[in-house]
Amino acid sequence: MKAILTLTLAAVLTAATALPAWAQNAAQIARVRGGASCPGCNLFQGDFSGLEARGLNLSGARLRQADLSLAVMNRTRFSNTDMRDVEAYGGVFSSANFAGANMTNASFVGAYLDGAAFPGATLTGANFSGASLQRATGLTQGRLNQACGDEATRLPRGLSIPHC
Template structure:
């Protein structure tokens, strides 16, 4: 019976560890190195300058990218749900297929960013600069919210945040 209990405990521990952040991968990104597919759960990347970095397919859930500069970065198919991108600069960054659900993009600068297929459900885009964003659709914006200072491509509008 003791062996069975230890086996069950090992399986449960491995299952939990698979979702925890990876400190070495976070340090790699903080130093400016690309890390596609990495586990950056709750990583603090705020205030950093990380141009052209590739974190495609990475788990950045609940990460802080506040006031970061990540121009030309790749976030394709990354999980940025509930992440804080407040005031971040993402000029020409690619968010193709990224999960930005419930993310804070207040004041984010997304000049020429590619948002094709990005999930914006519950995202706050108040004050965000999206006027030249590519791949942005009305359907995506209908699931997000913003305010009168949110800049959007011509012909698109966004529901107001409560």
């Protein structure tokens, strides 16, 4: 009997550790979809496509694999946010703050990012093809060399980006 109990307990513990520790939080995603700030929230794989919400505070949130396509999120704070693998096609992020954000493999194809701040942001594998970053701040040539764009990508004077 003790052996069966031990095996059952081991199976339960194994199953529990196999579950994702950071599955998305539907209530927090709904909150943001409703236009509320949610710093530090778990918005993993959230669908925010077409959202129009300006000036939100999403600092430190987990937005990994979220869909921000065609969203209008001007002046939103994404500082220190996990934005890996985000899809933000055609989004408008004017004067947004991406300081310290991890934007690894994010897609900002055709996005409007004029006036956005990027100090300390990780841009490895990020795609800015057709994006407008003309008045963006905090961009460095070294970080842009890890991202990619195309001939339609607009950057601050003196900076360039490798082609995708």
